[in-house]
Amino acid sequence: GDSVTQxxxxxxxxxxxxxxxxxxYQSTYSPFLFWYVQHLNEAPKLLLKSFTDNKRPEHQGFxxxxxxxxxxxxxxxxxxxxxxxxxxxxxxxxITGNTGKLIFGLGTTLQVQx
Amino acid sequence: DMKVxxxxxxxxxxxxxxxxxxxxxxxxxxxxxxxxxxxxxxxxLIYISYDVDSNSEGDIPKxxxxxxxxxxxxxxxxxxxxxxxxxVYFCASSFSGQGYEQYFGPxxxxxxx
Numbered sequence: 148g149d150s151v152t153q154x155x156x157x158x159x160x161x162x163x164x165x166x167x168x169x170x171x172y173q174s175t176y177s178p179f180l181f182w183y184v185q186h187l188n189e190a191p192k193l194l195l196k197s198f199t200d201n202k203r204p205e206h207q208g209f210x211x212x213x214x215x216x217x218x219x220x221x222x223x224x225x226x227x228x229x230x231x232x233x234x235x236x237x238x239x240x241x242i243t244g245n246t247g248k249l250i251f252g253l254g255t256t257l258q259v260q261x
Numbered sequence: 262d263m264k265v266x267x268x269x270x271x272x273x274x275x276x277x278x279x280x281x282x283x284x285x286x287x288x289x290x291x292x293x294x295x296x297x298x299x300x301x302x303x304x305x306l307i308y309i310s311y312d313v314d315s316n317s318e319g320d321i322p323k324x325x326x327x328x329x330x331x332x333x334x335x336x337x338x339x340x341x342x343x344x345x346x347x348x349v350y351f352c353a354s355s356f357s358g359q360g361y362e363q364y365f366g367p368x369x370x371x372x373x374x
Contacts, residue, residue, distance in 0.1 A: 156301070179360030190351060190365040191304070236304065240360035246311050247361035248294065248319075253303040 149174050151239045153252035161260055166224040168255045170211075170237030173218065179240035180213055180220040181249065186233045194222075194235070227259045263288045265366035267352050273372045280339035282369050284352030292355045293335040294319070294363065295327060297348040304351065310335050342373045 150173045158168060172178060183191040195204040197213040197220060204211060209224045220237060234256050238249040265286045274280050284293065295307040296319075306319030310329040324346060328336045335354075339346055349370050353363040 181360070181362065190367050192365065193362060196360065196362060240362075242361065245357065246309075247292070247355070247357065248306065248309055249355075249361060249363055251304045253301070 149239060149241050149250055151237050151250050151252040153235075153237055153255050155255045156253070157256045157258065159258045159260065160227055162229055163226050166209075166222070166227045166231065166257065168222040168235050168237075168257065170220045170222065170252060171218050172220065172237075172239045174239055176242070178213070178215070178218075178220075179242075180211075181238040181240070182209070182211055182220075182222050183236040183238060183251075184233050185236065185254075191234075191236060227257075229259050229261065232257055232259045263364060265352060265354055265364050267350075267366035267369050269369060270367065271370050273374065274342050275374050276344055277341050278373075280342045280346075280371065280373075282337040282339075282350055282352075282371070284335045284337070284366055286333055286335075286354040286364070286366075288354060288356070288364070289332060290354035290356045290364075291332070292357070292361065293329065294353045294355075295325070295335070295337045296351045296353065297321070297346075298351060298368075299348050307337065307350075342371075344373050347371060347373045 180197040182194040184194045185191040195206045237252045293310045296304045308327040310316045352366040355361045355363045
C-alpha cells in the first residue's frame with residue numbers, strides 16, 4: 148500500500164554544515180509530497196510541497212526534489228542554522244475519489260549544534 | 262487570515278471522565294482531521310471528516326468518537342478517558358485542491374490521571 152519512510156529518527160549536525168533528511172515513498176498513483184516542520188511545542192506547519200511541473204520547491208533555504216525513479220523526496224539545505232532544530236515530517240497525499248488525506252512518515256528530529 | 266483553532270490548549274482529567282476537544286477553522290475546508298502525537302510514533306490519524314455528518318475512522322479510532330454538525334467545527338470525544346489516551350491532540354483541515362495540503366491547529370495537551 149501507499150506509505151512514507153523516513154529512515155533517520157534523529158540527525159545531529161553542526162551549524163553551517165549541509166542538511167539532508169531522507170524521505171522515500173510508495174504510491175499507487177502520481178505522487179504529491181509534502182515536508183512539514185514542527186518546532187518544539189508548536190503545531191506542524193507546511194515547509195514545502197512538490198509540484199507537478201517539475202519545479203523544485205524552496206522555502207526558508209530548504210529545497211526538495213521529487214525523483215519518481217527512486218521514489219524519493221529528500222529535504223536539503225546547504226547550511227544548517229540553529230533555528231532549523233525541529234521535527235520534520237515527510238507526507239504523501241493519498242486521494243481516493245473525491246476524498247483525501249496525508250500519510251505521514253514517523254518524522255526526523257534535526258538537532259543543530261553550535 | 263487562515264486559521265485552525267483548538268480548545269482547550271491544556272486539559273487534565275481523571276481516568277473515567279469524559280473529554281471534549283474542540284476544533285474550528287475559518288477557511289470553509291470540507292475535510293477535517295484529528296491526530297494524536299506521541300514521541301516516536303509520529304502523527305497518528307484518529308478520525309477524518311469529509312463534511313458535515315460524514316466521518317470516517319482513521320488508523321486508531323478505538324476509544325474515540327467525533328462530531329461534525331457545522332463545516333467549520335469538529336469535535337473529538339473521549340468517553341471514559343483512559344490513562345493511555347494521555348497525548349497531544351492536533352486538529353487539521355484541508356481542501357480538495359493542492360493535494361489535500363493540511364493546516365494544523367496549535368494542539369491540545371491532554372493528561373489523563
